[in-house]
Amino acid sequence: MATIKDVAKEAGVSIAAASLALNGKGSLSEETRSKIIEAAERLSYKPNALAKGLVTNNKINTVGVIIPKPGTEFLPFVGMDILSGVGEVASEKKYNMLLDWEDGLGGSKVLDLVQSGIVRGLVFFVPLNDVKTFRTLNDLNFPYVLMSRPPEGVYCSWVDVDNADASYQATVSLIKSGHTRIAYSSPAPMDYLVSGDRHSGYRQALLSHNLAYDESYVSIGDGDIQSGKRAMEQFLSLNEPPTALIAGSNLQAIGMIESLKERGLDHREKAIITFDDSPLAESYGISAIHIPTNLIAKESTRLLMKRIANPRRIEPESIVIGAEFIIRSTFVPVR
Amino acid sequence: MATIKDVAKEAGVSIAAASLALNGKGSLSEETRSKIIEAAERLSYKPNALAKGLVTNNKINTVGVIIPKPGTEFLPFVGMDILSGVGEVASEKKYNMLLDWEDGLGGSKVLDLVQSGIVRGLVFFVPLNDVKTFRTLNDLNFPYVLMSRPPEGVYCSWVDVDNADASYQATVSLIKSGHTRIAYSSPAPMDYLVSGDRHSGYRQALLSHNLAYDESYVSIGDGDIQSGKRAMEQFLSLNEPPTALIAGSNLQAIGMIESLKERGLDHREKAIITFDDSPLAESYGISAIHIPTNLIAKESTRLLMKRIANPRRIEPESIVIGAEFIIRSTFVPVR
DNA sequence: CTGAAAGCGCTTACAG
DNA sequence: CTGAAAGCGCTTACAG
Structure with a gap:
């Protein structure tokens, strides 16, 4: 597979110039830039996300979704709604989506994920809130959002219905x-x-x-x-x-x-x-x-993206979404 | 966050020694090894997956799951069954699971994923098979498995019912x-x-x-x-x-x-x-x-893992799983 | 049995 | 406007 080195060579420029051109940064002549872009296309060059991540923020552009293990506790419709919402917002921002669930072995799995650099942020849909994990994430100043009201003593961003x-x-x-x-x-x-x-x-x-x-x-x-x-x-x-x-x-x-x-x-x-x-x-x-689970998922992911884009610690935000009462045939007045 | 450098310093050894000890490789004295392990624990060191991936196979230990966009074509129960099956096998092998769906923009998204190094292999549950993508994956010798019979002209591993x-x-x-x-x-x-x-x-x-x-x-x-x-x-x-x-x-x-x-x-x-x-x-x-969607997902992921473990091109395998006919009240003899 | 060095693919100051 | 160099965190031959 072609690397940026190959592209630079093909275009007859330095590696730095190639990087700049490919990322739309720096001030290159229009001619050089398009020469590089063309070379990249000819070689069907795709940047290596690992190398890129390593050198920038030590993270890859991925959001992690934590949900309960399928088959327990919640309806698949809800799960898919969440995944679809998170995935939609993530992909708008060119983020990948990583899926994981609590395995009952405690929250260490989540922390592994965080520290390994695989995710830049997390959204949680977990009914039983694990205060300790959230506290640790706060200490690390790691971006995360809850798709539920947070438990007592956890100060963070969240989105939920009342x-x-x-x-x-x-x-x-x-x-x-x-x-x-x-x-x-x-x-x-x-x-x-x-x-x-x-x-x-x-x-x-x-x-x-x-x-x-x-x-x-x-x-x-x-x-x-x-x-x-x-x-x-x-x-x-x-x-x-x-x-x-x-x-x-x-x-x-x-x-x-x-x-x-x-x-x-x-x-x-x-x-x-x-x-x-x-x-x-x-x-x-x-x-x-x-x-509106799908909406909750989307809004949560949007909050997360905002937080990721802002490297400094910012104030947590919360959004309360209205629930709608839909009357169908099982709504019967007292007889 | 602690890096391997910090661990080495804390244990008073070289970085190489730390790497060896942490990965259970090389021949270090039992004493040195445990000294290093302890230092790592003290610093709650977690290896950076990006750096590790970059230096080994240019890949991170992640399997990608491609399913149809939620809300279209298939029952959420099926989707969750698949995710749960893939996730279970993946996590046994310490792999992460990345979720994506076709977006109708063609298969280029999948190829981006592959070349960016974010996934080491892919499992597909896609009703309409995109022959071109599969051909490209074959050309790249990139590991993937279909959770469906492959389309005409595609030679690959798959798992499905008949x-x-x-x-x-x-x-x-x-x-x-x-x-x-x-x-x-x-x-x-x-x-x-x-x-x-x-x-x-x-x-x-x-x-x-x-x-x-x-x-x-x-x-x-x-x-x-x-x-x-x-x-x-x-x-x-x-x-x-x-x-x-x-x-x-x-x-x-x-x-x-x-x-x-x-x-x-x-x-x-x-x-x-x-x-x-x-x-x-x-x-x-x-x-x-x-x-048995869950089983199909598991077997597919197992095949994928086998393929990933084997760097050389190996013969595709296929597994046909039996379907079970369950008779309930809507099975009525002709009247 | 252990250390110094090269290198994975990329980006980003820094010179020129 | 462009190139040479350092460095992200890790592993792996290679010396000693």
Whole structure:
């Protein structure tokens, strides 16, 4: 493969001149410049990113995306939305995208990545926030952005919807349409920020409308269909089963509906609202709180790029994006 | 950040000795070696991958995954399955994973990647095969593996299911349960290998069982729900509508069922078999041809690793993986 | 068994 | 306006 040396020789100039011309820097005569460009094209020269990275900032132009290991905790639709958003903004800036996930072995993997120079910045979509890793990144003054509200004690840039508010609004709309027995099923363990925020919005809505908060109406789930079934069964076994449910994920909501069907009940027997929207929720006709994951990913990556472009430590920024409540056939007033 | 120079100084040895010790090479005294290792730990030294890559093979230890742009043509479940498979094998070998997709601007992006030294090998999951890119990769003797049967004229390693055979078997099982009017809806345009292979298996099954092949029973779709609806509407408008259908994707199959429902028909009105299996197909109760995407991804990456480890040109290998036919409630005998 | 030196492909002051 | 030189962080023959 051709190197810059070959290009210089082919064009009959010095290596430095070739570098300048190829990067559009310096003040070369138009003639020399085009002579060099032509030589590069003739040899189909592509710069070696490693050498370039080594000599500039010791980094390669790559953004790293950290997501949960596929198959756990989140819907593939969400994952792909994120990757597509990050990838789009990254590629606009001629950045590559590196994908990795937490492996349960602790955050050391992320730090390896950072120190090896393979990435210039990181975006995180990790439900359980690892404070220690973030602290270390802060100490290193390494650029990163969270696609979620940061955990207590971490000062950094982030982009997210207001989960508590979205949950509050959804609960209120159920109350307003006459429901008084409303259940909540979390998308993940309660120590996950997203679970806690949504739970507190739900609770707040009940209390501010003079409805009792009852723990037996709360189920702790994970992202899959089974956990939706379990939640529904738990709720149906109560003396006074809820008439409305807020599901933590599409698959959970589907599980709830399946559970209803298994008992020979209509899927509109209960009012069901799910977090996250997808073709799935649409085709099942499930009312959904649309979290604009793709937009969150894009905005996060934009913040990251801004931060990378600014070598000095700058103030973290945060963006709160609005969630949209989409009413479909599972939104039924109390009967 | 600490460099190898710092480590050498801290341990009181030469840079060469430090390099040897850190890489477990050369013959150093046990004492010197551990002295160096300890110094590295004390400084929390992480080697700079760029420098290392530059000096060894001009490449960084990264595998590139090329998939279609998210949101087009394929189910996120499939995409995540692939990423998870590639990532798992890659990380076993301490490789990073770089994600990219075709952008419709031609394959030059891939070649940039290759020549920049960012990846040591590529795995492709691309329905429409770009012969020119593959030829160039062959010329460069650059390691890559396809997660699909290669197109005509490309000689390379690949891993795939036998789509024609899977389609044949599914069609035969419909014939055996009494269907004579069987429709086929492709997952993509017909010039995609996967569409063509499945179509030819379907056609072959009909012909070898003395059933006529009728073009009005064939619909050309894409991966989404709408195309399933369209296909069903096309078929239902025929004088003799099919009694059984083979769908190209889960979403297509769901579209077919939705279309049935919209007309007030039971979803078991028709026998429906879908390609690809997912929680979706499971929860809808759609009979499915399970394509082990995750396994395909893993095996492909293993082949790639083998190829990378072997600097000399070696013979391409191919692996055909069996598809599994899973019968669910949409598999109904002819009425 | 260990050290000094060359070199991977590039960029960036610095001379001229 | 252009060239010679140093250097990014590492590894690998090659001396000793």
